[in-house]
Amino acid sequence: MAPHHVDTVAGVSWAGITDGRLLHLAAHRYDAFLTMDRSIEQQQNYSNLQLRIVVLRAPSSRLLHLRPLVPSVLNALDQMMPGQLRTVAAALA
Numbered sequence: 001m002a003p004h005h006v007d008t009v010a011g012v013s014w015a016g017i018t019d020g021r022l023l024h025l026a027a028h029r030y031d032a033f034l035t036m037d038r039s040i041e042q043q044q045n046y047s048n049l050q051l052r053i054v055v056l057r058a059p060s061s062r063l064l065h066l067r068p069l070v071p072s073v074l075n076a077l078d079q080m081m082p083g084q085l086r087t088v089a090a091a092l093a
Helices: 019-029 063-079
Strands: 032-035 052-057 085-089
Touching (some): 052 063, 063 085
Parallel strands (some): 032 052, 052 085
16 A cells, blocks of 8 residues: 555564554554454544544455555545544445
C-alpha cells in the first residue's frame, strides 16, 4: 500500500495479544491500524489513541478479497484523524 509501511500482527510477533493491548502497542508504532474485527468499535475505547482504525469488511482476509479495498482504504486514511474509526466494505456483487 505504497507509500505506507505495512506489517501484520504475526509479522511483528504480536499474535495472541488481546485487542486492547494490541491497539495501544500499535498506537506507539503506527499511525493506522487495519483489522477485520467488526466488533472492535463496540469493544474497545480507541478515541483517545493516536491511531486511525479501519475495519475491513470482505468475504475473507485473503489478498484476493482485500486488494480491491486498497483504494477505499487509502482514501479513508487520508480523510481520518487519529482516534477515528471507519469501515471499508467490499462492493456487493
